Amino acid sequence: MKIKNNIAVSDSGFVFNPATGESFSANPIGMEIMELLKKGTPTQEISNTILEKYETDAPTIDKDLHDFIQILKQYTLIEEHGKA
């Protein structure tokens, strides 16, 4: 599972999908997660990174990360392994 290669993420949180022309806005943690997903980082590793950096707990990040990835899928910004 990985952010599609053609998706552009700017430093200010502006996300652009050239395939559809749609644009999005993400908050800093959202951007951070997208950058990690782009590199193909496994979700468990993403959870650990966020947990180390931010004042939160494992169940919260687990729930929020899962929800965030669902939304990325809904916006078709993610490609699953083995799928186009």
Next chain:
Amino acid sequence: MEKQRYERPMIKKLESNMPNKFGMRTEYRPMTHIDNVAVKDLIDEYGSPLFVISEKTIRNNIRSARKAFETRYPKVQFAWSYKTNYLDAVCRTFHQEGSWAEVVSGFEYDKALHNGVDGSKIIFNGPDKTEEDLNKAIKNNSLIHIDHLDELYAISEIAPGLNKKAQVAIRVNMDTGIYPMWDRFGFNYENGQAWDALNKIMRTDAMELVGLHTHIGTFMLSPNAYAVAAGKLADLAIGIKDKYGHEIKYIDMGGGFASKNKLKGTYLPGTDINPSVNDFAEAITGALINSNFKPDNLPLLILETGRALIDDAANLLGTVISNKRLSDGRRSTILDVGVNILFTSFWYDHKITPAQPFTQYAEDTVLYGPLCMNIDVIRENISLPLLNKGDHVVIQHVGAYNMTQWMQFITLRPRIVMIDPENNVHVIRERETLDRLLEFEKVPDHLKTFDL
């Protein structure tokens, strides 16, 4: 390394030129304190949800309302509308500020007496006054505002037995150019019912006609309707003087002034578009002064303003129970505040502000209450900063009707505290307990035991 404050990840599709029902983001600063008391401390000490009433705001409101009328008209009297909020501490604050009591039931009447209001300063409105209520009100020289002919006949039968003249007014309903016209209470002006009732009163010794009363509607957005109503009551009063040589003592314009809440379906916030008390004062006093009353003999003007004096004096504190995602991708947040204690969420888009710092990111959200009932929706659509489980919110302008129309349903009703002008916090109503509720119930002997 110190950890950074966590905010849940968020991504939002940008849709330029697409208006949506969630509207613009409205919250820019957290509401961390109420009258210098920290919201967090209030919840830690008194629990969540929690109603918080500001005594200072109540006093400011009634003082500025009095000023609005007293600078325009020589004789003004406010009467606190008990049904709007009849907590003793609230009523007594208004009584300390000089307000009489305006009640609409025997229960409220007794509450006013219990609060120490002299019977002659209680205005008794409403369609349901029992024989016992009327007896008490006549004996105490209370101002009885007659709603229908059956009440009028009941008073003519009761008063002679008490060797008292009942002090009465009639409630008059009328066309003031607004919709809906409230014609279910009192006697109609246009079709002659009002005159019929007045003639009956003037021709009996059982009653003394002391005033005329109207109450044209609720959450009124048109001050001019009050000018029309005041003009019509002035015409009646002058007609009575011409016909019977009798002068009434007061004109009671009732209540109904809009507060600063935002009604559902309106686009701009109530603070921007709803008329102020000054606008209503200008309309009413202008109409009375321009009527045919002699300038040196104007009647007392009574106002029964409720909502506009108490709404912004109370906040409801709540806590986030959970964030969920709905099937269509919308964000939903569950609060511990339900419609059972926030009845007015059926009428208003309440302003809701987080009680802790937040970033500039916001999400379109549906706000639900904690009840396992589909109707439990606090806001169908609101653009809110990103809230985490356990975060606190402040629901604003909840002072009118919620603390009287709330119900014990599914959950127990929470505490109410009042912050005094020196910023001391007082519990003015305790939270309900199961034991207290069970005191009302009785179980028949044959249902006391069972085997499962």
